[in-house]
Amino acid sequence: MTQPISRFPVPPRDGLPDDLRERFDAVEERSGFLPNVFAALSWRPAEAAAFFAMHDALMDKETAGLSKADRELIVVATSAANDCLYCVVAHGASARIRARDPHIADQVAVDWRKAPLDERMHAVLEVAVRLATDPAAVTAADLDRLRQHGLTEDDVWDVGAIVSFFALSNRLSHWAAIPPNAEFFLMGRVPRA
């Protein structure tokens, strides 16, 4: 069955404000398709602009303590805890590509505790899932443990900010019932010839 992109109106692309339309065109050109979350948010241009600005500030970033792949896995683990299909599938695709590992997204989504990751990432995912599901239970000691694994102050902030941003994103996706684009399901699973 084909599922609609959103429970709310999706305006035609050419009616969007110029900056948003140009952004969407650029994403579509790069990816080959426009991820549904862009289309679903586009009826609210101010929110969409803020949403993508915050996303990029947190996710388009590679540091010694927290690689792009690590950031995607934080999204996968916490979005799975929130049962968010869009984010698990779309960011699972990014995680597979960034980590060059066809299995890691499924492993982290279903059971991050047994996923074949190093101790640093186990510590990151443990506190990330805690912040996602029981935020008041996060303590100063939890943040210290991340610093002991070599994360800088910026990295530690990013862990919390990524979890927080996807707490928003997961809920908007549930609220509007945004399905993942079909393309995401297979990305990063098949070795390139």
Add this chain to the structure above:
Amino acid sequence: MTQPISRFPVPPRDGLPDDLRERFDAVEERSGFLPNVFAALSWRPAEAAAFFAMHDALMDKETAGLSKADRELIVVATSAANDCLYCVVAHGASARIRARDPHIADQVAVDWRKAPLDERMHAVLEVAVRLATDPAAVTAADLDRLRQHGLTEDDVWDVGAIVSFFALSNRLSHWAAIPPNAEFFLMGRVPRA
């Protein structure tokens, strides 16, 4: 005991980018003080700009189906479900002022189900708290119930987007351990002379 504004660095105001500094000055002039969340976010100007843009798009808005007071009460109810002191106290203050009711914020924070609100707002808060705490359990029927209470498509989106935005805000506040400013605790509780 005095508590720090954040677990992360808080830069001096005059080192901020111009647009952010001007925004902070304006808020401070209007309110008489700068809410701690501004100071705590200011070491990340891009995230701060996006955060406040999204906040204002959702909260500085009055519609027939969802008043400013109603929006603040959604924040209070869901932030209480997330045990977020900053948001309960700061938005509790706004809720008291917007609703011109010195008790409503405490009533909604502790036990929204018995709060003296109309059926529309009970329906709004029920689904808002569900989206905050168990997002996958929200169904299309939940959104329909809001429409039956007179909310427009825009209002229904706003309910979900406000809950989602404060899912982010609550978690950032927990992560950085941002305390509410002392001024918020009493605002709207004492009748003006």
Add this chain to the structure above:
Amino acid sequence: MTQPISRFPVPPRDGLPDDLRERFDAVEERSGFLPNVFAALSWRPAEAAAFFAMHDALMDKETAGLSKADRELIVVATSAANDCLYCVVAHGASARIRARDPHIADQVAVDWRKAPLDERMHAVLEVAVRLATDPAAVTAADLDRLRQHGLTEDDVWDVGAIVSFFALSNRLSHWAAIPPNAEFFLMGRVPRA
């Protein structure tokens, strides 16, 4: 909206047994108003007498290991865990007055883990909330930890007995839907001239 004092009958004061009426008169004279829980319980004089006797045995008591303010904060933390508006607001007022701190009740009610209290009180509130919400998980080691913080056998008993008594009180308040008196909301928030 005005809310009734109880879902059950509230008899006129002058029909009460003498000892109960005298007690109520004394409380009203001291406080300036009669807390609603007195009126709500008065249709059951035997239960009311037992209720207030147990309350006073546990709460009108100041020891080196557990002050009156500490006792009120145990009530606030566990009543918040039970979403009991009456107890959070009425005992929040007492906590503010006893602790001479206008913020501590809100801090403890919403997020006791980050409240600016000493290690002893953090240990007390941790086990108090555990007993309130998951009583079988309390172990002998939990009680030992309180002793290590200087609580006597009597103090340790009191922690458990206060939590237990308000497990009763919170549930009766929910069952009868007893609202806090308007006076409680502001008590202890405004510095006396």
Add this chain to the structure above:
Amino acid sequence: MTQPISRFPVPPRDGLPDDLRERFDAVEERSGFLPNVFAALSWRPAEAAAFFAMHDALMDKETAGLSKADRELIVVATSAANDCLYCVVAHGASARIRARDPHIADQVAVDWRKAPLDERMHAVLEVAVRLATDPAAVTAADLDRLRQHGLTEDDVWDVGAIVSFFALSNRLSHWAAIPPNAEFFLMGRVPRA
């Protein structure tokens, strides 16, 4: 292994205040043994007196809408939800005797939903367990449903008050680790010759 009666001091019977000692003697004469909860509470005579007064006001009572057996089954169901061995075993014994049914206490303790009881008692136990485990979720409609099953205002209050009283009793028993007397385990299980 023999388990102590309490984690707290248990004073010798002849050092108790006269009224308490007489009460204990009478109970022991009637039952053939002194239930451990009496001994465990006796180091706090004021609390003990209030405790037993409230207990008797709620439990020594037979009405058309709520028999003594029904009251004991409320205790069994909610004490099982709180994992309280003392109350499940001691009040399970009373329930078997009052209901003249050797199986009903185990059936209600482990799975009240499938216990062979009438619709009225299923409604009573459903709301009783809700009040015990998630008190804010109890609504006015829950109380109305009990009225529709023929419970009077007094009976409805009693349901809530019994649950509330045993919320206290279960937690005290956990806190002091009071074991049930050996006698209770078999009472009401074997048909009298």
Add this chain to the structure above:
Amino acid sequence: MTQPISRFPVPPRDGLPDDLRERFDAVEERSGFLPNVFAALSWRPAEAAAFFAMHDALMDKETAGLSKADRELIVVATSAANDCLYCVVAHGASARIRARDPHIADQVAVDWRKAPLDERMHAVLEVAVRLATDPAAVTAADLDRLRQHGLTEDDVWDVGAIVSFFALSNRLSHWAAIPPNAEFFLMGRVPRA
């Protein structure tokens, strides 16, 4: 009230395949009655055969690290966590008989944490209940702790396999609403003359 043996058809014994009928006859001769789970499963002979084969492989076994009584107590603790009356009552009977202790089954069913067992069995029951209720939370360290208490590799496997088998058995009993036979309730409670 008499309760049916199952929500599904129960075929007459003499219509069963020979091997199943012989097995049932043997059990009935040994126990004096046919446990209801046999009758309830008999309409599905292949599943019944596999069910009893797996049961016996795990339960009819006595090792230095895990006696028959220990195995029955694992069943009692985890079946109680799953609110399964059939298994709590039937295996509670076996546990009383195997352990020659008339109280241990009730103690473990209601509050295994305070049950008078040695440290080894406390460690076993803690991880058993975790596997029953939150299986992803079991870690390699949990299994190591059992080895440190002297369990062999075979014993450790058996702990997990018994919990797993009764996760199945508890759910089938709920699904078919299988009541325990009346005989089980009293078995092992009364000292033999």
Add this chain to the structure above:
Amino acid sequence: MTQPISRFPVPPRDGLPDDLRERFDAVEERSGFLPNVFAALSWRPAEAAAFFAMHDALMDKETAGLSKADRELIVVATSAANDCLYCVVAHGASARIRARDPHIADQVAVDWRKAPLDERMHAVLEVAVRLATDPAAVTAADLDRLRQHGLTEDDVWDVGAIVSFFALSNRLSHWAAIPPNAEFFLMGRVPRA
């Protein structure tokens, strides 16, 4: 990283009893590889034989009310609720193949409530997940609802028995930490040429 097949010993194939070894050879020939659960169970031949017998009795079956694809989706939904990677990945593969749908397994694993399935399957998955996660909450009315969607008595039993069997299987997989074979991840995702 390569993960071992089990936390417990895995015997060489040629040391297995004949019937088990022949079964394994047949599975390997049909699938092209031996699923790890076979190898992990093989050190316990009696349990393994019973396990596969029960599996096949429930899963190798196609009825008008419950197709093979439907049965696999029950496994996927409940195994995801139990965070069992092995079962989600292995039976997700079967579900994709049986349903000839490359997306359905991920949709059901992450958020079965929004999966594009008919009302019958939504009813099946709702009660299946309830039996998996809160078995005492399943009522006779839940089974009736399945009958109203056209399931026969045999189909209704199968729903419960499949959930029950995988409650066992999920826990054994967690206990032994059995990883899915690499082959399963991609099966049924790529259209055959």
